Amino acid sequence: MTTAACFIIASRNDIPIYEAEVGSAAKREDAAQLPQFILQAALDIVQDLAWTTSAMILKTIDKFNDLVVSVYVTDDRFMLLHDSRSDDGIKSFFQEVHELYIKSLLNPLYLPGSRITSSHFNTKVGALARKYL
């Protein structure tokens, strides 16, 4: 079980549309923005890799100290920074979040590419993270 993870959904143009800190790690004072920074840096790698495979999950694409970055690609990028070892858990987590994302996308009043602000979405992502990570 991991203690900390940062989850970001980035749109096609690399603009984050959803961010969440999941897990129970205390925030380090000096590196509060570190997770976001690492994930942004990984975006370049994602862009190259996304076109080489037709599967959606890209597993681990980058390492930073003891944290790894896993990415799940649809039209948007679901990026997870974590220190967990279970691949299957990550895969199921991504798939469930993908379903949640499709459901909020189906809303005709939601403009694709804009921020997801629903608190219910937040709660569900948190619950999924505790379950799978």
Place this chain on the structure above:
Amino acid sequence: MIGTGKIKQYANVLDKPLGKGKQEVSLSAFAFLFSELVQYNQTQVDNISELETRLEDAGYAVGARVLELLCHRDKGNRRETRLLGILSFVHSTVWKVLFGKVADSLEKGTEHEDEYMISEKELLVNRFISIPKDMGTFHCGAFVAGIVKGVLENAGFPAVVTAHFVPVEGQQRPRTTILIKFAEEVLRREARLG
């Protein structure tokens, strides 16, 4: 409550299962809705190209959602990375889900490398629409062109998509062709991927 039956009521739409949903929707309901959409937009614009743009935008929103939903439902979460792959996806899967049958044909343009055409004898959305003479080249298939554009752009293949009438000898009503012109970067990426 009257008619509660066995359907579970979900507090929030995020809890509802995605599932297959209803496979069929009444054609007349759609025809009424679409005609109202066209009429409403007619009162809002000054010229034909703006009307077509509005219909296209409406279709774009549909296309974006259809792509995600279909990828999740039918293809088991595999994306298309190649041009031909995404085109045949649009031509068969998308058409089947939206109109109940595959499109009539998919052709590659002869004049330009980046042009492709999907043809249909009679678009479902046009079935109950007649174009008055003074509207000239206006085509309600702009809505379907918008759907295709939404699917392609959100899959990573930006393109310009338009709908045209193509007169065919021996037939009273002209055939409809959806012309897809891909952007430069798509062709370059295709060449790079081999």
